[in-house]
Amino acid sequence: MGPGGIATIIAASSLLVIAIAISYAVIRVGRFIDEAKASLKAVTDETTPLIEEVHTTVTLVNGPLQSFNRITKNVEEISEKITSATSGLVDKSGPALKVAGALVTAAQMGKKRSKKKKKAE
Template identity: 35%
Template sequence: MSGADIACLIAAGVFAVLVALLAVPIIKLGRVFDELRASIRTVADGATPLMDEVTSTVSTTHEQLKKVDGIAANVSDATANVSALSSLVAATVGSPLVKVASFTYGVRTAWAQRGSTARPSGRRSR
């Protein structure tokens, strides 16, 4: 064997050791990918029923919101009706009621002054 053959054998041995040292991390990386694939499969299997349940919940909530919208519309109509009724009552009864109250106050004041001989104490008496 010549010196070149021995150098080639040494280079081949170093290369084999290098390949063996690099194979260990590559094998570990392969195991990590296998675990990652299993974890993703587990998450996907658990997510499907969860998505079905969320879809059902959203549908039920949507139906309930439709009912609430109907109730809110009825309440809004009732509020408008009550407001219109109170305006009508105020316009119909309010003015005569104020007149009756004023008339009663005038009668009470006149009755109170009729019995007393003192001077009237109002602003016009000054």
């Protein structure tokens, strides 16, 4: 056997070691993929019921929120109507405003008198 034969044997054995290392790496990657697949299936199996429960909860919460939204809109409409009626009354009737002011003043005076009578007694 000459130097070429020895080089050939060394090259062949090197290729054999490289092939064994590559096959080991491929087997390890295959096992890793199988484990990842099993983990993903377990996570999916556990989260599916949770997602369904969250969907049900959100659906149940949205019902009262829609009702609350309708109530809020109705209150807003009523307050707008009251505001427009009040501003119309104040704008159109200056005398009504004067009478209301006089009534408030009279009520305050009546309270002051009743307090004075209680103190006198």
